[in-house]
Amino acid sequence: MTSFLDRAGRPRVVVTGIGIITSLGAGKAENWKRICAGESGIHQISRFPTEGLKTKIAGTVDFLAAEPFSSPELSEQLASVAAHEAVAQAKIGGRDRFPGPLFLAVAPIEVEWMQRIALARDSGANDQATYADLLRSASSGRFRDYHERFTFGSVADRLADRFGTQGSPISLSTACASGASAIQLGVEAIRRRETDAALCIGTDGSVNVETLVRFSLLSALSTQNEPASAAAKPFAKNRDGFVMAEGAGALVLESHESAQARGARILGVLEGCGEMADAFHRTRSSPDGKAIIGCIHNAIADAGVSPADIDYINPHGTGTPENDKMEFLGVSSVFGSRAQSIPTSSNKSMIGHTLSAAGAVEAAFTLLTLEHQRLPPTINYHVPDPAIPLDVVANTARDAKVFRALSNSFGFGGQNVSLVIACAPA
Amino acid sequence: MAESEREAWITGLGIVSCLGEGPAAHWDGLAAGRLVVDGTTFAPYIIHPAPRIEFDRQIPKKGDQRQMEQWQRLGVYAAGLALESAGLKGDVERLARVDMIVAAGGGERDYAADAKILSGMPSAENPDIFLNQQLMSEIRPTLFLAQLSNLLAGNISIVHGVTGSSRTFMGEESSGVDAVRIALARIAAGQCEIALVGGAHNAERADTMMLYECGGFNLKAPYRALWERGPDGGFAMGSMGAFLVIENRRHALARGGRPIARLRAAVSARTRxxxxxxxxxxxxxWDGIVAPVARADLAIVSGASGAEPATSEERAFLAAHDSVPVRTTAGLFGHGVEAQFAMNMAIAALVIERRQLFASVDRSGVEKPHRGAISRVVVTSVGHSRGEGMAILEAIG
Known part of the structure; x- marks a missing residue:
């Protein structure tokens, strides 16, 4: 008899639906084809003029009509595309009814410049505009839709309606680890037997001039604008920062028992989740790598396996000098000399850093990697960094036998989350 | 394992609002109907401002204080009070295993920079390029980190050393309810031993006031008591920080933690x-978590915010349960949005601890005098535009 419990006696959590949208395109097929071909989705920004900015490139998603344009509007649409694909693949639920909760990783939401300018214009304050003028316009009742659109819960609320998820949807942020946290919350809910299924989405459509400037002022972004496709250089010696990008990843998680009972195709197993917060600094990891190491150890222990059982790493791999150095420290501390021979490839070299979505997008790519037994490349890896001796699957995809993968996500504010994902049981 | 082994206790609380800081200031302030409002700074809007706080007492490094905006300082301060109250302050080993769930909005904007940009916009030759130039020169690099939603949690990790895990929920009032709900569920399932849960809110902000005013939710002068605002009412935002330490019974007993109240259940809902x-x-x-244990010793701490029509609808619901004494808080310390539920949970925990209900100055008839002993308290949350929640706390032993 098949056991539906994991090594710790908890309900095993499997994946039955996957959805992806990135700057490379919509859908798994398109994304997988292009990522394995080593194509880059990074391009010159056309959404807004970049004159006067140091960074003029991003992996924006420009092929969805999000009108009137705003980050929450685009984030919602991206999430919707990814979730539709995942739910359709899982063939789960009834019409407009998903039989479980929604966990949504979404960028923090705020009123944007277009709205501030509209409020200022409406007030007639002209060249003396202050927040008192904006408030006066706000009280007119003509801007009710701003309240609806720019509250933090708005994206999840609309997705909950669209997909008919159950209960109060959770919007969360753990910065650049958010997508992985959304998956972790889903795994935990299924393990608690609160639900048989969960819809976990990471989405980010927040590339606008102010978010770009914010990261730029922290010197986090690559400024190698030409050619755009060569800007993201994870683990290379000449890496100079990450490239902001948009996208969404969605997973339908289910208890193994429930998935099997309804005859669903199992795409992979979410074996373990680990986290550990870092108390060292707001943007930098503790120099001893303690929290990263602890996070990876926790994920592997939660999966009930050992480091020797991991045979592929989908790293955070942003391409900032700091992240890649610290991630190597973490990985080499956990895996020892084996770290140099575990194939590792950063999706961010092609799709950029999808921020709040990254953990979910990359978990989705990790699942495709396991399904296809093919490792996507780390492109732009032409100048190896001798301080980071990893097998980075340089520049071209590679066939390989891989059964179990580690996916890392790290973020500002000391956020670290790792996931252990395995092939579907034979 | 027996169910009682997994039950969750509130073993620490840290609260700060216009009524002051700590249990006594809140108890006395609520009972006396102590009114602290600022109706001039944002006239005609009314807010409940933060008290004078010696942040040094919980955030010793000035450098840390400077890196935060007020909402983060309020939250980190309240989190420190909660850890202190739970006897965890400085307990490095235990703090490294505390799981944190923070309910948060975002940080405030640089008003001067925004005003300068908006004022220059009409005469700019190319408004888009003008915006680029201004943002590159006007934004303080560190402001971003003071604005990011998850950086309240990040600062708590840095200042207090809480590093077991760090999760930030967003989504106005719902985030506060779901933070408590998930923490409790994790403890009950053995996924977590001890959690720090709460949030913070800064009311003295024109930008969030603007957002809520787009929806017509702010209370305008004159100030009126909560139940006397009527259908044209609204909420007065309140500055506050509120954190709870929630842990499983066995864990609390093993470390000699002080039980304040048992967190029996916490649920949330989403009504269209x-x-x-x-x-x-x-x-x-109510039927799910309260009715099975409703006795004469039950009370309600209502999270009614003043927002309409939510508050009138909640009033009708309370009227249907008018044998249960009710108290509200938002009329006195304001509406703290993401932080409101944790704040009201803390107030409910104080009621449990003292086994009695605080007095009320309400004259609408909703909040009646009550003398009997209280050993169970229901806390409600009805979001100003979405999200409902309820929790029940009870006396231990």
Whole structure:
């Protein structure tokens, strides 16, 4: 008899639906084809003029009509595309009814410049505009839709309606680890037997001039604008920062028992989740790598396996000098000399850093990697960094036998989350 | 393992609002109807401002204080009070295993920079390029980190050393309810031993006031008591920080933690308010977690914020349960949005601890005098535009 419990006696959590949208395109097929071909989705920004900015490139998603344009509007649409694909693949639920909760990783939401300018214009304050003028316009009742659109819960609320998820949807942020946290919350809910299924989405459509400037002022972004496709250089010696990008990843998680009972195709197993917060600094990891190491150890222990059982790493791999150095420290501390021979490839070299979505997008790519037994490349890896001796699957995809993968996500504010994902049981 | 082994206790609380800081200031302030409002800074809007706080007492490094905006300082301060109250302050090993769930909005904007940009916009030759130039020169690099939603949690890790895990929920009032709900569920399932849960809110902000005013939710002068605002009422935002330490019973006993109240249940709901009456959701939650244990020693701490029509609808629900004494808080310390539920949970925990209800100065008839002993308290949350929640706390032993 098949056991539906994991090594710790908890309900095993499997994946039955996957959805992806990135700057490379919509859908798994398109994304997988292009990522394995080593194509880059990074391009010159056309959404807004970049004159006067140091960074003029991003992996924006420009092929969805999000009108009137705003980050929450685009984030919602991206999430919707990814979730539709995942739910359709899982063939789960009834019409407009998903039989479980929604966990949504979404960028923090705020009123944007277009709205501030509209409020200022409406007030007639002209060249003396202050927040008192904006408030006066706000009280007119003509801007009710701003309240609806720019509250933090708005994206999840609309997705909950669209997909008919159950209960109060959770919007969360753990910065650049958010997508992985959304998956972790889903795994935990299924393990608690609160639900048989969960819809976990990471989405980010927040590339606008102010978010770009914010990261730029922290010197986090690559400024190698030409050619755009060569800007993201994870683990290379000449890496100079990450490239902001948009996208969404969605997973339908289910208890193994429930998935099997309804005859669903199992795409992979979410074996373990680990986290550990870092108390060292707001943007930098503790120099001893303690929290990263602890996070990876926790994920592997939660999966009930050992480091020797991991045979592929989908790293955070942003391409900032700091992240890649610290991630190597973490990985080499956990895996020892084996770290140099575990194939590792950063999706961010092609799709950029999808921020709040990254953990979910990359978990989705990790699942495709396991399904296809093919490792996507780390492109732009032409100048190896001798301080980071990893097998980075340089520049071209590679066939390989891989059964179990580690996916890392790290973020500002000391956020670290790792996931252990395995092939579907034979 | 027996169910009682997994039960969750509140073993620490840290609260700060316009009424002051700590249990006594809040108890006395609520009982006396102590009114602290600022009706001039944002006239005609009314807010409940933060008290004078010696942040050094919980955030010793000035450098840390400078890196935060007020909402983060309020939260980190309250989190420190909660850890202190739970006897965890400085307990490095235990703090490294505390799981944190923070309910947060975002940080405030640089008003001067925004005003300068908006004022220059009409005469700019190319408004888009003008915006680029201004943002590159006007934004303080560190402001971003003071604005990011998850950086309240990040600062708590840095200042207090809480590093077991760090999760930030967003989504106005719902985030506060779900933070408590998930923490409790994790403890009950053995996924977590001890959690720090709460949030913070800064009311002295024109930008969030602007957002809520777009929806017409702010209370305008004159100030009126909560139940006397009527259908044209609104909420007065309140500055506050509120954190709870929630841990499993066995863990608390093993470390000699002080039990304040048992967190029996916490649930949330999502009503499509345009289509369904709020009462349906509130009644379903009540029937699920309160009705089975409703006795004469029950009281309600209502999270009614003053927002309409939510507050009038909650009032009707309370009227249907008028044998249970009710108290509200938002009329006195304001509405703290993400932080409101944790704040009201803390107030409910104080009621449990003292086994009595604080007095009320309400004259509407909703909040009646009550002398009997209280050993169970229901806390409600009805979001100003979405999200409902309820929790029940009870006396231990």
């Amino acid at each position: 308010r345009a289509a369904a009456p709020l009462d349906t959701a509130l009644t379903a939650m």
